[in-house]
Amino acid sequence: xxxxxxxxxxxxxxxxxxxxxxxxxxxxxxxxxxxxxxxxxxxxxxxxxxxxxxxxxxxxxxxxxxxxxxxxxxxxxxxxxxxxxxxxxxxxxxxxxxxxxxxxxxxxxxxxxxxxxxxxxxxxxxxxxxxxxxxxxxxxxxxxxxxxxxxxxxxxxxxxxxxxxxxxxxxxxxxxxxxxxxxxxxxxxxxxxxxxxxxxxxxxxxxxxxxxxxxxxxxxxxxxxxxxxxxxxxxxxxxxxxxxxxxxxxxxxxxxxxxxxxxxxxxxxxxxxxxxxxxxxxxxxxxxxxxxxxxxxxxxxxxxxxxxxxxxxxxxxxxxxxxxxxxxxxxxxxxxxxxxxxxxxxxxxxxxxxxxxxxxxxxxxxxxxxxxxxxxxxxxxxxxxxxxxxxxxxxxxxxxxxxxxxxxxxxxxxxxxxxxxxxxxxxxxxxxxxxxxxxxxxxxxxxxxxxxxxxxxxxxxxxxxxxxxxxxxxxxxxxxxxxxxxxxxxxxxxxxxxxxxxxxxxxxxxxxxxxxxxxxxxxxxxxxxxxxxxxxxxxxxxxxxxxxxxxxxxxxxxxxxxxxxxxxxxxxxxxxxxxxxxxxxxxxxxxxxxxxxxxxxxxxxxxxxxxxxxxxxxxxxxxxxxxxxxxxxxxxxxxxxxxxxxxxxxxxxxxxxxxxxxxxxxxxxxxxxxxxxxxxxxxxxxxxxxxxxxxxxxxxxxxxxxxxxxxxxxxxxxxxxxxxxxxxxxxxxxxxxx
Numbered sequence: 001x002x003x004x005x006x007x008x009x010x011x012x013x014x015x016x017x018x019x020x021x022x023x024x025x026x027x028x029x030x031x032x033x034x035x036x037x038x039x040x041x042x043x044x045x046x047x048x049x050x051x052x053x054x055x056x057x058x059x060x061x062x063x064x065x066x067x068x069x070x071x072x073x074x075x076x077x078x079x080x081x082x083x084x085x086x087x088x089x090x091x092x093x094x095x096x097x098x099x100x101x102x103x104x105x106x107x108x109x110x111x112x113x114x115x116x117x118x119x120x121x122x123x124x125x126x127x128x129x130x131x132x133x134x135x136x137x138x139x140x141x142x143x144x145x146x147x148x149x150x151x152x153x154x155x156x157x158x159x160x161x162x163x164x165x166x167x168x169x170x171x172x173x174x175x176x177x178x179x180x181x182x183x184x185x186x187x188x189x190x191x192x193x194x195x196x197x198x199x200x201x202x203x204x205x206x207x208x209x210x211x212x213x214x215x216x217x218x219x220x221x222x223x224x225x226x227x228x229x230x231x232x233x234x235x236x237x238x239x240x241x242x243x244x245x246x247x248x249x250x251x252x253x254x255x256x257x258x259x260x261x262x263x264x265x266x267x268x269x270x271x272x273x274x275x276x277x278x279x280x281x282x283x284x285x286x287x288x289x290x291x292x293x294x295x296x297x298x299x300x301x302x303x304x305x306x307x308x309x310x311x312x313x314x315x316x317x318x319x320x321x322x323x324x325x326x327x328x329x330x331x332x333x334x335x336x337x338x339x340x341x342x343x344x345x346x347x348x349x350x351x352x353x354x355x356x357x358x359x360x361x362x363x364x365x366x367x368x369x370x371x372x373x374x375x376x377x378x379x380x381x382x383x384x385x386x387x388x389x390x391x392x393x394x395x396x397x398x399x400x401x402x403x404x405x406x407x408x409x410x411x412x413x414x415x416x417x418x419x420x421x422x423x424x425x426x427x428x429x430x431x432x433x434x435x436x437x438x439x440x441x442x443x444x445x446x447x448x449x450x451x452x453x454x455x456x457x458x459x460x461x462x463x464x465x466x467x468x469x470x471x472x473x474x475x476x477x478x479x480x481x482x483x484x485x486x487x488x489x490x491x492x493x494x495x496x497x498x499x500x501x502x503x504x505x506x507x508x509x510x511x512x513x514x515x516x517x518x519x520x521x522x523x524x525x526x527x528x529x530x531x532x533x534x535x536x537x538x539x540x541x542x543x544x545x546x547x548x549x550x551x552x553x554x555x556x557x558x559x560x561x562x563x564x565x566x567x568x569x570x571x572x573x574x575x576x577x578x579x580x581x582x583x584x585x586x587x588x589x590x591x592x593x594x595x596x597x598x599x600x601x602x603x604x605x606x607x608x609x610x611x612x613x614x615x616x617x618x619x620x621x622x623x624x625x626x627x628x629x630x631x632x633x634x635x636x637x638x639x640x641x642x643x644x645x646x647x648x649x650x651x652x653x654x655x656x657x658x659x660x661x662x663x664x665x666x667x668x669x670x671x672x673x674x675x676x677x678x679x680x681x682x683x684x685x686x687x688x689x690x691x692x693x694x695x696x697x698x699x700x701x702x703x704x705x706x707x708x709x710x711x712x713x714x715x716x717x718x719x720x721x722x723x724x725x726x727x728x729x730x731x732x733x734x735x736x737x738x
Contacts, residue, residue, distance in 0.1 A: 302328030355406035363722030446567035476507030658699035
């Protein structure tokens with residue numbers, strides 16, 4: 001039987017309410033503790049299979065710190081997915097209770113608890129305490145209060161110190177044994193190794209061959225396929241069932257692989273957990289829990305801190321620690337190699353990071369470099385394998401299907417992603433359904449499915465209360481494009497023109513009325529500030545020019561949003577060309593004289609040229625993109641002063657200029673190293689590469705130091721990713737000693 005098919009189904013749940021007598025032996029105490037730990041972990045795995053209610057039922061039957069952690073985690077998952085204030089408050093309460101209980105258990109264990117092979121006494125409870133602190137901090141940061149966020153960040157100090165001590169103790173033990181877990185500084189830990197004797201079983205698993213259709217490196221101009229051609233089950237001759245084959249669970253429930261092992265065998269397997277060369281190091285159940293959990297917890301912490309934009313530097317100074325994206329990612333991959341709940345959570349975080357966060361980024365290593373181990377890159381195949389394993393072992397979870405869709409979207413198969421998301425609306429968790437609807441809305445926006453974009457953003461208001469202002473604004477933007485389509489149609493339908501115009505106005509005016517109800521650390525949400533500025537500008541222009549609000553709109557706000565979510569990176573040639581057409585000034589619905597007044601405004605020029613430059617860059621028209629960005633950067637900064645102007649476009653143009661330098665560098669790196677640039681020698685080529693690298697870094701630094709603007713956090717995350725990539729590239733080239 002394959003080890004992988006036992007992904008922390010662990011031991012058969014045992015009674016957890018019994019308390020050892022004072023006279024119990026050390027062995028009995030340890031056995032009871034391990035029993036409680038594994039029972040809690042078995043219940044917690046239900047969280048990853050879209051069954052939080054089932055997890056809560058099992059966890060409430062136990063009274064240990066491990067069960068308390070599980071209950072806190074279930075509520076934490078709901079809070080971070082749905083961003084709902086009442087659930088955040090409940091999560092904070094449960095996690096504080098868990099933290100106190102774990103601290104008390106840790107002190108008891110330090111005095112008389114049994115020691116593990118690797119970690120000091122009480123480490124398992126110290127880990128529970130640190131995990132509770134970390135989740136509490138994350139909830140606090142998502143809370144509306146700056147004071148709560150500051151308290152949360154302060155709490156991270158304790159978690160950071162605890163986890164650092166654990167890792168140091170572990171490294172010291174391994175050093176004594178002449179062992180080292182993981183690869184070099186710039187490489188990911190090796191993937192799990194499945195013994196040859198188990199390969200056949202894995203190949204026979206009906207869900208073992210998740211295949212994604214990946215777009216070619218160069219855009220060919222072909223349309224996005226009408227349907228997704230991958231599958232989880234081996235459907236060969238039934239073409240019409242390919243999409244159904246992908247389904248995690250479409251209709252009839254999918255039963256997880258049945259375990260035939262004895263309870264003792266399952267317990268042993270749950271404890272060993274690790275797939276690969278480190279399996280003989282981590283065999284003790286407490287060591288497995290602490291090692292996988294510490295890597296998961298510390299990895300999330302380091303990754304989270306590394307992604308905090310410079311504008312929140314004040315909070316980082318409270319902690320006194322810096323994030324480390326490379327180390328954090330490496331730790332998460334190490335944890336994901338374990339067949340337990342810690343590995344599953346690490347897998348979810350990794351997929352969300354690669355498919356979500358890196359989906360926004362442009363300055364990254366090539367896919368080939370990432371597959372070879374570049375730790376700052378996007379290892380597509382490895383993520384594919386990780387997702388395949390997760391889907392196989394958690395077949396009822398709709399979260400994995402969202403990640404499948406994101407992966408397809410990042411492979412420029414947006415239509416395939418949409419097909420998955422449209423069938424993924426029946427999650428047991430309303431928060432997951434809301435996330436699915438939001439992803440579906442974005443994908444429809446990227447490829448101009450405006451009716452579906454409108455309907456799904458409106459549905460988000462029914463499923464989630466995070467930012468109705470943004471949802472209605474985006475729905476209004478979709479109606480605006482429908483109005484413009486009807487206005488410029490060869491065969492005009494006046495009734496359709498009136499309907500879409502009226503609906504666009506209704507939604508766009510409704511959006512700012514709802515802004516400010518949600519806050520992030522006592523500040524308005526950046527996108528809600530963006531929405532308020534936009535509508536205020538259009539209202540003023542409408543009054544000044546004597547036209548309706550909808551007719552006073554200039555550059556396509558849909559294309560602005562596509563840029564800000566980097567949908568450009570996910571689009572194929574035909575879709576990019578359609579986006580260029582959508583950015584045409586001829587799309588305006590006012591007379592030419594009035595249109596010329598709109599297009600003469602500095603921030604309209606900046607936003608329009610920026611979006612156009614990004615599309616040209618994606619189409620390979622680099623020289624045209626450069627000229628447009630020069631135009632944007634040449635505008636006097638004072639033209640963007642005031643509370644109704646789009647002040648984000650100029651710093652974004654600095655970032656785009658850095659991206660162009662990186663694209664040119666990558667294009668040169670694809671050539672034979674003996675080739676030359678403009679006839680220069682190989683030595684001159686190396687000089688040119690370093691010059692381009694410095695040019696890219698200079699523009700990133702310029703963007704990072706731009707100052708405050710409405711979307712500085714969003715642009716800042718792209719800048720930070722680019723900076724991490726350049727740091728890696730300089731090390732690889734031997735230009736840095738870091």
